Amino acid sequence: MKLTLHQVDRSFGAVQVLHGISLELRPGEVHALIGENGAGKSTTMKIMSGYLSPSAGEVRLDDAPVAFASSQAAEAQGVVLIHQEFNLAEQLTVEQNIFLGHELKHGMFLDKRAMAERAKSLLNRLNCSVPPGARVRDISNPDKQMVEIAKALSRNARVLIMDEPTAVLTEREAEVLFQQVDRLRAEGVAILFTSHKLDEVKRISDRVTIMRDGHVVAQAATAEMTEDDMATAMVGRDVSSLYPARTAPVADDTVLSVRDLTVPGHAQGITFDLKRGEILGVAGLIGSGRTETMEGLVGLRRATGMVNGRAPYPAPRAALDAGIAYLTEDRKERGLLLTKGMRENLTLQSLADFTGLLIDETAEDQALTQAISDFDIRAPHRAVAVGNLSGGNQQKLLLAKTMLAQPEIVIIDEPTRGIDIGTKQQIYEFIHALTAQGKSVIVISSEMQEVIGLADRVLVMRSGGVAGELTGTDITEDKIVRLAMGLDGIKGAA
Amino acid sequence: MKHIALATLMAATALPALAEDVKVIGVSIPAATHGWAGGMNFHAQEAVNRLEDVYPGLDFVLATASDPSKQVNDIEDMLATRNISALVVLPFESEPLTGPVAAVADSGAWVTVVDRGLAQEGIEDLYVAGDNPGFGRVSGEYMVEAMPDGGKIVALRGIPTTIDNERVEGFQAAIEGSGIEIVGMEHGNWNRDDSFTVMQDFLSKHPQLDAVWASDDDMAIGVLAAIEAAGRDDIQFVLGGAGMKEMIKRTADGDAMIPANVTYPPSMIATAIEMTAVGMTSTAPVAGTFTIGSVLVTQDNAMDFYYPDSPF
Amino acid sequence: MTLDLKVLGPILALIVLIAVGASLNENFLSAGNITNVLSRSAFIGIIAVGMTFVITAGGLDLSVGSMAAFIAGLMILVMNGLLDTLGPGLPLVLAGMVTALVVGTLAGAVNGFLITTMRIEAFIVTLGTMGIYRSLVTWLADGGTLSLDFGMRTVIRPLYYGGILGIAWPIIVFALVAVIGEVVMRRAAFGRHAAAVGSNDQVARYSSVNVNRVRLLTYVFLGILVGIATIMYVPRLGSASSSTGVLWELEAIAAVIIGGTMLKGGFGRVWSTVIGVLILSLIDNILNLTDGVSPYLNGAIQGVIIILAVILQRERKAEG
Known part of the structure; x- marks a missing residue:
C-alpha cells in the first residue's frame, strides 16, 4: 500500500506551519524524515496518520484521495503512527496491550487463548523474546517499542510511521530494532521514521526527506547523500565542525576525587579524578550504572565510599553547596516543571539567592532575561508553560537553571538527547565555554560521537564498574565499544 | 492449624455444657455519637455491670455500633459465636435491622426491642418504647401553658428520622389553635454547633421572637449561646428536651431561660436489660409493650431527674 | 481575557450569591449577619488555608475535623485541671492556648512524619488518625460532652465573641x-x-529541594492552624464532644477545590480558598434565611455548587 502526501499545507490559526509538502511512502521502502525541532516533522506525521487534517492538498492511499476522520479511521485503513512517548498501559500485560480496544472475543467473553497465541506469533515474527504475560512496566524500552510495533501489526498495519523510535534506545538496542525494520520492509510494509541520528538514517533508510521551516528542502535516495549533506540541508548552513575545537587548557589541580564509590544495586568501587577545566566523558551501555553512579555522587541515591576525602553527600543540596551540580537526562520528568513558567523553573534550584523574607520577583525576571540571552532560549513569550517549549529550548533552560546555582563541577547526563543538530552545536559550545571559565564538566552520553567529540578523557563503565579509561588518540569508537561490551580486558589504556 | 482444630473441638464440647449453666444476653446499641446516646451507653454499661453481679447465671455481651450495617454484623456475630439466649437491641434504623433481629427470634432466642420499633410487627417478645409523639405533645402543652396569649417561636429539629417526625407532629398537634405560631423550623441535627449556626440565622431573620423549641438539650445549649451572643432579650425561654444533667440542674436552680425540660430518658435501655434479665431467670410475665412516657420537668420536680454521675 | 476570567471565576460566584442573599432577605447585609457568617467561617477558613498548602504540595489531610475535636477536648481538660492553681484569669487562658498550639503542632508532625519518613499514603495515614482522634475525644469525654468549668466561661468568652473596633476576633485572626x-x-x-x-x-x-521537609512542614502548619481554630472554637460553646468538628475536613477540602486549587497538587491559591469558604457558609446562611427550599435539600444544593465549581475550572483550563 502506498501513502502519498500531495502539496499539503497546514495552518494553526494564522500561522502556516507546512508549505506544500509532497512525499511518497512506497511498500517495501524505509523513508527517513529529518529536520530540526520545529521543522514540521510531527505535523506531517500527524496528517499522514489521521490525527490532523490538511488545510490544503491531498492525502492519497494507493493514488486515491482519502480524508481520515480520525486516527482510528487511519488505523482501520492500515496506517499506524507509533508515538515517541509510548502509548502503552503500564499496568497491563504485553498481550493485553497488543489487543487493547480490539480484544478478540468468543461470544460474550474474551478469547484469551486466541489472543495469547496471536500475541506469541506476532512477537515471534518480530524476533522479540518478551513473554506475552509480562507487565509492560517491567519490560525494557526496546521491548516496549517492539510491543508497539506488534500492536500496530495486529491491526494489519501496511504503513508504519515511527516518531523517533530510537530516542530512548542505546545503539545496540537500536540495531535490534533495525533488524526488525529490515524484516518488515522485506514483507512489503511502507515505513517512515524520524531521527536526529544521521548515522541511523544512513544505516536503515532507502529514501530521505529533509524539512526546514515547514518546507521540504531536499528529497533523495539515501545513498546519494552524505551525513554532512543532510546536516547542511537541515540547518541551512555548514555544520561540519559540530564539535568546537578545544581552546582552554586542562589545569593540573584535581577538583574532584572519587574513591571506591558504591551505589548498592547499581555500581561498585567507582574511582576517578576530575581536573579543573576538564571534560570527562562517561560512556557505557544503558544499565551499566553511569547515571546511578553520578546520582549517588550528588546525594540523589544512597552511596558509600569517599568523595573529596569525605563520605558522599547526604542530599543534593549538600553537593550543590560544595559546588557540584547534576543535570538529569530526563528533563521532562526530573528536570523541569512542565506546567510552570520559565521563571519558576529557572530559579527553583537557587531560590535562596532570590529570597530575603520574600522572593524578589524583579531579580528573578532579570535572571530570566539574562538566561534567555546567555543560552539563546527561544520562547513564544515569557509566560509560556515550559512543557510547550521544544526539547532543545527545554534543555537550554535546564542548563541555565543549573548554571544559576554557580557550580564549579557540572555533571550533564545525556546533554543532547532528542535535540536537533543546530541546538546540539550550541550546547557543545556552552560546555566548552564552561571549561574556559575554569569549571569542570562530566558528560554522560549514549552517543559515541558525542563522547569522542567532546571529552578530554573517557571513563567507560560496564556492569556497575569502571571497565577502563581512555585519553587522547585512544578515544575511538572501537575502543569504547570493546570496553563497554567487555570484549577485552585492557584496563586504563592511558 | 492444629490450635484452631483443637479450639474448635473444645468449643464444640464445651458449649452445650456452658449453655445449660450460663445464659448469654446480647446487648446491641448505637455508639455514643451524641449526648443522649452517650447517656444511653452509660446506662447500658452500668446495668450490665450491676446485673452480672446480681444474676450469676447470666452473662452479658455488649456491642456498640457506629452505623446500621456494623450493628447487623454485631448481631449476626452474637448469634453465631456466642449462642445468645436473649437479645436486647436498640435499632440504629428500623428497616435494615428488622431482618437480622427476626433471624435471632427465629433461632428461639428472646428478643427485646428498645426505643425504635422494627419495621415488622410481632418479632419481639418485649418492646420497651420511648414515647416520641408524647415527647412532642408534652413539649407543646408546656408551650401553650407558658404562653397563654400565644406568640412567635422557632423550632429546631433533629436528624431527619422517624423519631424526629413523630416528635414534631406531636408538638404541632398540641399547639394547634393556641395562637402560637412557628415562624421558622430547621434541622439542628441534635448538634450544638449546628443549632448555634441555625439559631444565629433565625435571629437575623426574625427581629422579634417569644420562645424557642430546641427539642433537645444539646441543641438548647447552642441556641442559648447564640441568643446570648446576639444580646437579644425578646426571647423569654428555651425549651430543650431529653433531660441532660446540666440543663436539669439549671432548671432546678431556677434559671428563667430554662424553666422546664421534657424527659426522654436514656436509662430506658437499663430498664429493658433488667426486664429481660428478669424474664430469663424467672417466670414473671415481662412480655408485651412497655412504654416509658415523657414527663414534664419543672423546678419543682427537677432534682428527681438529676443523675450527676451520668455523662448526660 | 481568559486569564482574567480564571482569576475572577470564584469572585463572580461569590458576588452572585451575595446578590441572591440580599434580594431574598433584607437582614442579609446587616452588620450582625455579616459578623455571624464571617465568624463561623473562621474555623473552617483557618483550617482551609493550611489545607491549601497541604493539597498544593500534593497531599491531603482527612484528620483535621477529628484533630480539632481532640484538641478542643484536651484544651478543656487542661483548663479545668488548672483552674484551681491558676484561677480564672489570663494565665489560664494562655495555658489553654499553649495546649492547643502544642497539641496541634504535634498532631500535624505525626501525620507528616508517617507520610514522609514512613512513606505511607496521605489518604491512609490521615484516615487512620481521623479515627484515632475521634475515638480519643469520645474516650476523654466518656461518651458524653466535655464542658468548660462554668467559673471560667466569662474569662474565655471574649476569644470568640470579643474583638477590636467592633470586629470579632475570629474574623481578625482569619483575615491575618x-x-x-x-x-x-x-x-x-x-x-x-x-x-x-x-x-x-x-x-x-x-532541583535540590528537600521534598520531605517541605511536605512535613505543610502538615505541621496545618496542625498549628487547626490549633488556632480550636482556640476560638472552645469559647463559643465551652464544650467538646464526639460530634465536634464532624466533616470539617471535607468542608475544608471542598473550599480549597472550589477556590481553584488543584486536588492533584502543583498549584494553589489562598485568597480563592477564602472565597470558597465564604461561598460554602453563605449557601447555608441563605438557606436558613429563606423559606421555600426544603431543609432536606441543603446538602444537595451544596453538592451541586461544589461540582459546578469544578466543572467551571475545567472549562477554563480548556480555554487557557
Missing part, C-alpha cells in the same frame, strides 16, 4: 491567617517549593 498564607504561597520560597513538590516531586528532588 489568610493574608499571611497568601503572601507565603505567592512570595515566599516555601510556597514556591510546595507548588514544585506537588507539581512533580522528582523535579523538586533533582
